[in-house]
Amino acid sequence: MTPPAAALAATDLAVSRGGLPVLERLTFTLHPGRALILRGPNGSGKTTLLRTIAGLQPPLAGSITAPPETIAYASHADGLKATLTVAENLAFWAQIFGTGDIDAAVDGMNLRGLLDRQAQNLSAGQKRRLGLARLLVTGRPFWLLDEPTISLDVASVALFAQVVRGHLAAGGAALIATHIDLGLPEAEVLDLAPHRARAPADGGLMGAFDEAFL
Amino acid sequence: MIALFLRDLRLAIRAGGGFGLGLGFFLIVAVLVPLGVGPEGRTLSLIAPGILWVAALLACLLSLDRIFALDHEDGSLDLLATAPIPLEGVVTMKALAHWVTTGLPLTLASPVLALLLNLPGSGYPWLVLSLALGTPALSVIGTFGAALTVGLKRGGLLLSLLVLPLYVPTLIFGAELVKRGAAGQAVATPLLLLAGITAGAAALLPFASAAALRVNLR
Numbered sequence: 001m002t003p004p005a006a007a008l009a010a011t012d013l014a015v016s017r018g019g020l021p022v023l024e025r026l027t028f029t030l031h032p033g034r035a036l037i038l039r040g041p042n043g044s045g046k047t048t049l050l051r052t053i054a055g056l057q058p059p060l061a062g063s064i065t066a067p068p069e070t071i072a073y074a075s076h077a078d079g080l081k082a083t084l085t086v087a088e089n090l091a092f093w094a095q096i097f098g099t100g101d102i103d104a105a106v107d108g109m110n111l112r113g114l115l116d117r118q119a120q121n122l123s124a125g126q127k128r129r130l131g132l133a134r135l136l137v138t139g140r141p142f143w144l145l146d147e148p149t150i151s152l153d154v155a156s157v158a159l160f161a162q163v164v165r166g167h168l169a170a171g172g173a174a175l176i177a178t179h180i181d182l183g184l185p186e187a188e189v190l191d192l193a194p195h196r197a198r199a200p201a202d203g204g205l206m207g208a209f210d211e212a213f214l
Numbered sequence: 215m216i217a218l219f220l221r222d223l224r225l226a227i228r229a230g231g232g233f234g235l236g237l238g239f240f241l242i243v244a245v246l247v248p249l250g251v252g253p254e255g256r257t258l259s260l261i262a263p264g265i266l267w268v269a270a271l272l273a274c275l276l277s278l279d280r281i282f283a284l285d286h287e288d289g290s291l292d293l294l295a296t297a298p299i300p301l302e303g304v305v306t307m308k309a310l311a312h313w314v315t316t317g318l319p320l321t322l323a324s325p326v327l328a329l330l331l332n333l334p335g336s337g338y339p340w341l342v343l344s345l346a347l348g349t350p351a352l353s354v355i356g357t358f359g360a361a362l363t364v365g366l367k368r369g370g371l372l373l374s375l376l377v378l379p380l381y382v383p384t385l386i387f388g389a390e391l392v393k394r395g396a397a398g399q400a401v402a403t404p405l406l407l408l409a410g411i412t413a414g415a416a417a418l419l420p421f422a423s424a425a426a427l428r429v430n431l432r
Contacts, residue, residue: 054296057432073296077289081221083228088221095217096297134293 006067007031008142008173010053013062014197014205017048021060021197021205028190030173032141035164035184038177040192046177047076049192050144053175061205072140076147078131082120086111086130089119094137105136108163110156124151132160136167143167143174149182158183215303218294222311232280236273236316237323243269244327255332262331263341263392270320270345271352271385277316278356279373281308282364282427291364295431301424309350309357309420317349333396340395344408348388351412354419355380361423365430383411 007029014024022045030036038046052059053066054073080089090102090111106112109129119127128151135143143164149157161183164174176182198204226233247265248258285291294304324345325338333341359377363369391404 051292054292056292056295069298071296073293075289075292077287077292079288079290079293081225081288081290083225083230084221088224092217092221093293096294096299098298 006065008053008066008071008175009064011063011065013049013052013064014060015045015048015052015057016060016197017045022048023192023195024061024197024205026062026192026195030142030175032171032173033168035168035174035176035187037182037184037187037189038175038192039179039189040177044192044196046192047146050146050175050177051075054144066142070140071142071144072135072138073144074131074135074146074148076150078127079134080119080127080130083118085116085118086122087115089130090133090137093134097138097140099137099139102133102137105133108136108159108166109133110159125153125156128152129156129159132163136163141172143172143176145174145176145178147177147179149178149180215299215307218299218304219307219311222308223314226311226315232277233315235277237319239276240269240273240320240323241327243272244330248330248332258332259334259396262328262333263337263389263396265331266324266328266333266341267344267348267385267389267392270317270324270349271381273320274316274349274352274356275374275377275381277312278360278377279363279370281312281357281360283360283369286364291427292431295427301427302420305357305361305423305427306420309353309416309423312357313350313353317345317353321345321349333392336398337392337396340401341392343405344388344391344395347405347408347412348384351384351408351415352381354412354415355384358419358423358426361426361430364427384408387411 009029011027013026014021016022026049028036038049040046050073051057053064054071084092087102090105094100094102106115109132111129111133114122114126119130122130132148148160152160164184167174176187200206225231244266251257251261282291285294295301321342324341328338328341356377359373362376363373366372387404387408391401391408394401394404
């Protein structure tokens with residue numbers, strides 16, 4: 001993987017969900033080789049922030065700068081097809097992202113013994129591992145991870161931390177929304193609580209209420 | 215993009231993929247109509263072009279909501295939207311895969327079913343030609359409707375209501391082409407209009423579908 005020339009940066013970012021502002025005044029920079037952990041209670045806007053950075057929705061205010069085509073997004077859903085095998089699922093995403101090689105991902109997330117199994121016959125934790133292996137086949141430097149450790153056991157969490165560390169060492173970077181301790185002590189933590197959107201009366205941004213009536 | 219097309223074909227023929235859905239429906243209508251209308255050969259050959267086209271159109275409609283709904287449920291659509299393929303390419307490949315699994319089998323099976331409906335012999339080539347020309351438009355227009363309704367739970371009814379008016383020109387010119395062909399009349403006008411609708415839909419609607427998807431994914 002070629003290390004990205006520039007960092008992923010958010011400047012005075014505000015994001016909204018369903019027309020209501022949830023986060024504002026967010027400024028951070030994610031440099032290659034670093035990990036940033038997003039912390040915040042349920043509903044604090046972690047998923048919305050990640051979807052905005054991934055480009056799935058426009059920001060309410062502020063700007064996001066990142067080199068083009070460098071972001072890989074992993075949502076709650078793994079994007080697996082139940083009737084395809086593990087190998088077919090991975091190979092599909094590898095072809096879509098133009099990398100083609102799934103061996104490193106298979107070994108990285110310990111999926112070697114499951115290659116010919118259909119995704120519908122995997123356990124929840126195995127599906128999650130396959131979903132995370134998808135990140136490895138994208139070959140993209142910036143990983144946006146939304147609760148990546150859901151339904152993983154302790155051994156798999158350690159395996160995942162090792163994969164993330166390998167990714168960072170290779171010049172990648174990761175933005176991780178999580179509630180548990182991933183075993184990545186070197187990662188910085190960004191607490192979202194102080195960035196909660198204020199009411200418009202207190203100087204907060206107006207949401208895009210009119211969007212629903214357009 | 216080829217990978218996406220191949221994956222959709224593979225998913226369609228695997229268990230629960232719905233490959234036979236449209237074809238089965240087409241078959242059932244074409245078999246049941248002669249039983250309901252009666253064995254009067256003249257009546258049947260009179261209504262055959264219309265029945266075959268209506269059946270093909272409804273068979274296409276049946277599988278439309280699967281185009282994006284399944285990918286949206288399991289999260290693949292979000293991931294495809296962030297992939298290096300343009301969303302316009304994604305919807306084009308989806309429409310193409312829908313046509314290969316629905317419109318193409320209908321076109322190939324139509325001569326056999328036309329036999330049941332006593333279509334006059336001179337109408338067969340025109341039937342196959344009209345379906346081959348017209349069903350791609352049904353898939354492309356249907357993909358647009360599916361993109362508009364992708365976030366909705368049980369959006370099937372809304373999808374049908376949105377798409378049916380857009381299907382009407384294809385239905386009219388497709389059936390007219392078969393009718394004229396069977397009667398030995400000049401076919402140029404409906405043929406060109408049918409081909410024009412398909413070409414226009416295939417050229418313009420992928421952009422509209424991609425725009426609708428972008429809004430719905432927010």
